[in-house]
Amino acid sequence: MSELGKFWSRVGHLVDCELDRLLPQENVEPVRLHAAVRWSVFAGGKRFRPALLIAVGSILGAEEKKLLRTAAAVEMIHTYSLIHDDLPAMDNDQIRRGRATCHVKFDEATAILAGDLLQVLAFSAIADDENLNADIKIKLISELSKAASQMARGQQLDLESEKKKISFAELEEIHKNKTGAMICFSVRAGAIIAGASDKQMRTLTEFASLLGLLFQITDDLLDVTQSTEKLGKTAGKDLIAEKATYPSFYGIERTKQLAREVYLNSIRTLEEIPKDTSLLKEFAEFILSRDR
Amino acid sequence: MSELGKFWSRVGHLVDCELDRLLPQENVEPVRLHAAVRWSVFAGGKRFRPALLIAVGSILGAEEKKLLRTAAAVEMIHTYSLIHDDLPAMDNDQIRRGRATCHVKFDEATAILAGDLLQVLAFSAIADDENLNADIKIKLISELSKAASQMARGQQLDLESEKKKISFAELEEIHKNKTGAMICFSVRAGAIIAGASDKQMRTLTEFASLLGLLFQITDDLLDVTQSTEKLGKTAGKDLIAEKATYPSFYGIERTKQLAREVYLNSIRTLEEIPKDTSLLKEFAEFILSRDR
Numbered sequence: 290m291s292e293l294g295k296f297w298s299r300v301g302h303l304v305d306c307e308l309d310r311l312l313p314q315e316n317v318e319p320v321r322l323h324a325a326v327r328w329s330v331f332a333g334g335k336r337f338r339p340a341l342l343i344a345v346g347s348i349l350g351a352e353e354k355k356l357l358r359t360a361a362a363v364e365m366i367h368t369y370s371l372i373h374d375d376l377p378a379m380d381n382d383q384i385r386r387g388r389a390t391c392h393v394k395f396d397e398a399t400a401i402l403a404g405d406l407l408q409v410l411a412f413s414a415i416a417d418d419e420n421l422n423a424d425i426k427i428k429l430i431s432e433l434s435k436a437a438s439q440m441a442r443g444q445q446l447d448l449e450s451e452k453k454k455i456s457f458a459e460l461e462e463i464h465k466n467k468t469g470a471m472i473c474f475s476v477r478a479g480a481i482i483a484g485a486s487d488k489q490m491r492t493l494t495e496f497a498s499l500l501g502l503l504f505q506i507t508d509d510l511l512d513v514t515q516s517t518e519k520l521g522k523t524a525g526k527d528l529i530a531e532k533a534t535y536p537s538f539y540g541i542e543r544t545k546q547l548a549r550e551v552y553l554n555s556i557r558t559l560e561e562i563p564k565d566t567s568l569l570k571e572f573a574e575f576i577l578s579r580d581r
Numbered sequence: 582m583s584e585l586g587k588f589w590s591r592v593g594h595l596v597d598c599e600l601d602r603l604l605p606q607e608n609v610e611p612v613r614l615h616a617a618v619r620w621s622v623f624a625g626g627k628r629f630r631p632a633l634l635i636a637v638g639s640i641l642g643a644e645e646k647k648l649l650r651t652a653a654a655v656e657m658i659h660t661y662s663l664i665h666d667d668l669p670a671m672d673n674d675q676i677r678r679g680r681a682t683c684h685v686k687f688d689e690a691t692a693i694l695a696g697d698l699l700q701v702l703a704f705s706a707i708a709d710d711e712n713l714n715a716d717i718k719i720k721l722i723s724e725l726s727k728a729a730s731q732m733a734r735g736q737q738l739d740l741e742s743e744k745k746k747i748s749f750a751e752l753e754e755i756h757k758n759k760t761g762a763m764i765c766f767s768v769r770a771g772a773i774i775a776g777a778s779d780k781q782m783r784t785l786t787e788f789a790s791l792l793g794l795l796f797q798i799t800d801d802l803l804d805v806t807q808s809t810e811k812l813g814k815t816a817g818k819d820l821i822a823e824k825a826t827y828p829s830f831y832g833i834e835r836t837k838q839l840a841r842e843v844y845l846n847s848i849r850t851l852e853e854i855p856k857d858t859s860l861l862k863e864f865a866e867f868i869l870s871r872d873r
Contacts, residue, residue, distance in 0.1 A: 318734075318738070318754075319734055319737040319738050319741060321737065321741065322733070322734060322737040369697075373693055373694075373697060376690075376693065378688070378689035378690045378693060379690045379693065396670070397670035398668075398670045398671045398737075398740050399737065401665055401668065401670060401671065401693065402665075402733045402736055402737050404697070405661075405665060405696070405697075405700065405729075405733045406730055406733040406734070408697065408700055408701070409700070409726045409729040409730045409733070410726070410730060412704050412722060412726040413723065413726035413727060413730065416719050416722045416723035416726060417723055422715075423714075423715035423716045423718070423719045424715045426715070426719050427708050427715045427718050427719060430704060430708045430722060431705065431708035431709055433704075434701045434702070434704040434705035434708060435705060437697075437701040438698055438701045438702060438705065441614070441694045441697045441698040441701070442610075442611055442614060442698070444694055445611040445613065445614040445690075445691065445694050446610070446611050448690050449611060449613065462610075
């Protein structure tokens, strides 16, 4: 197992435990709502954003216990966005992470409320974190709320872009909001908790932007090159929705090359951090070569 | 105009200005999303919760500028809950505050995202308030997120209660979560910002619980006694949905009497506050005798 594999598996487990502690149990009323929340949160997600947050924070010297809550909060916001995006009125997805989406397993009303609940529980989790001081918590909440609002805007732009010709600049704007903002927050949150310098913050923000871009490019590639079974979510739906994607602009081969360039730029950025950033390089490499 | 009328009209205007400053303008992309947010926020709501928050804070000596942001945040959370509750998958309401509900005027996807966006903007507003220190902001965010999570739970319980016999205790549990929690937060937030003592906080929390109860009882009464035109939202829908309400348990006359008892208890509570609480008494009186 690679260094990243071992790290990710270990902290992924810690994040799961933290989420289990933070989320209401399924036997607490209203049980249907809490079951829906847990159905989506514990659906076997990769915990990519939490692991990234913990990696950045750890590299810069923060204790893990200071990072866990915020990492769990990021996953809550991410999961809420998946639940709402999957709704019939939005992307109308039946399958996610290899199983029924929340509104299919439960019902639409419950899925909307499960998303709403996860969103506030994320802010609750950070506000009540006893391992962080109030100033850091406010900074985290301020940035998290901005990232989440960008995500909502990105989803709106994405929905509006379907079946209409959009420019490349518009495509990038969608991605920056919809995917990039939360990846950027994950990196910055780790750095904020570790008390990073302004210079480190700028470098890491640049790294995060490139990582977010790489994530989106490979996401688009996977949609056209992989099966639904492999992805655990509906494949080929960008094509069906006539969505603007990197492959639709550049073709598959040129998109793969672009991904490689963004990857190289991202790891070059890390050279400015005077710490052992091998874990972050492996993250970028993982995204470049991921197959789901 | 009564003392309360003058106060409410003045602070209602201030809250509207604050909301206008905090919410993205309609010409900012995605314009449809921001137009939807503004459609629902500026639909002529009474600003009851913000006015209550500012009244409590002012009585206890807080400067108004310290109260405004949180008051606006409360209205954002309240409006988000109305937008989501009105959705076809939930209460399926076409009319709210006398005009088309958000998903009718725009579309379902936009309405879901408008609610989501308002929810995070509320946390953003408090986190970025330069008139409050970090400790107070964290306290407010912690309590607001809990109140909002209770609201989501209350809505789920409410939906599940339709067309099934529920006990009186279950009815009260729904109201306590769905309506009571945010009214309680409004009162407590004013007190938190003013630096109220523990004793004052307990007394005001008791007052808020009674006010929330009174609000729900009169809401149930209005649904059976008023017209849709007068209410600005669909009247008689509790009956159609066979919903458990105070009038369905007690009949109209006994419910009116109950409202009067709760009102009297609420103003009795205020006697323990060694300040001029006439404004709060008028609030309770307003709710008792409201006709919409």
